[in-house]
Amino acid sequence: QVQLVESGGALVKPGGSLRLSCAASGFRFSDYYMQWIRQAPGKGLEWISYISGFTSTHYADSVKGRFTVSKDTAENSLYLQMSSLRAEDTAVYYCARAVRGNSYLIDYWGQGTLVTVSS
Amino acid sequence: EIVLTQSPGTLSLSPGERATLSCRASQSITSSYLAWYQQKPGQAPRLLMYGASSRATGIPDRFSGSGSGTDFTLTISRLEPEDFAVYYCQQYGTSPTTFGQGTKVDI
Numbered sequence: 459q460v461q462l463v464e465s466g467g468a469l470v471k472p473g474g475s476l477r478l479s480c481a482a483s484g485f486r487f488s489d490y491y492m493q494w495i496r497q498a499p500g501k502g503l504e505w506i507s508y509i510s511g512f513t514s515t516h517y518a519d520s521v522k523g524r525f526t527v528s529k530d531t532a533e534n535s536l537y538l539q540m541s542s543l544r545a546e547d548t549a550v551y552y553c554a555r556a557v558r559g560n561s562y563l564i565d566y567w568g569q570g571t572l573v574t575v576s577s
Numbered sequence: 578e579i580v581l582t583q584s585p586g587t588l589s590l591s592p593g594e595r596a597t598l599s600c601r602a603s604q605s606i607t608s609s610y611l612a613w614y615q616q617k618p619g620q621a622p623r624l625l626m627y628g629a630s631s632r633a634t635g636i637p638d639r640f641s642g643s644g645s646g647t648d649f650t651l652t653i654s655r656l657e658p659e660d661f662a663v664y665y666c667q668q669y670g671t672s673p674t675t676f677g678q679g680t681k682v683d684i
Binding site: 505516546552557567568 | 612614627665
């Protein structure tokens with residue numbers, strides 16, 4: 459069965475950096491677009507990035523130039539390198555898989571990992 | 578980017594009642610690429626509907642979706658206790674994808 463397990467969330471100071479990981483299993487990783495979506499406390503969902511099966515990437519304007527998505531197909535792992543973190547980046551970060559053949563329609567989500575940016 | 582506006586913000590209903598949730602887009606959504614997700618407290622969202630009116634795998638038929646262009650609706654015909662949650666619409670036809678702000682269905 460498909461499983462997505464995020465890790466790496468932590469408390470970090472403004473201006474700091476953090477790397478999130480997502481371990482994927484139960485499907486051929488290279489066949490799918492993988493996403494990062496976040497949810498600030500008590501707020502809605504915000505798409506922030508994807509990486510395609512061919513490793514093309516795309517970012518929301520809110521994180522462009524600060525966040526970098528990457529993956530290790532051999533390890534079935536997805537990463538999000540976050541830098542220049544701001545208070546408004548505080549959120550639960552979800553790793554998610556898009557439906558095969560689609561860039562953005564999500565069929566599986568991880569359980570999320572909390573990133574708190576505060577001094 | 579396409580802005581999705583959901584209404585109402587909160588829907589207070591009882592089990593057995595019908596719920597009608599609205600999602601309005603700032604511009605026409607390509608090919609009715611509109612999805613609905615359900616999220617319960619402390620959980621990740623779950624895909625309910627895609628293509629405006631197709632149910633995802635395992636979703637009961639009390640959930641239905643309709644609409645096209647800029648106006649879409651999610652209907653829950655008879656609310657079950659497990660349906661009380663927050664519902665989000667998402668357009669996935671135009672990059673970047675965007676989500677509505679959510680409608681909370683509570684008792």
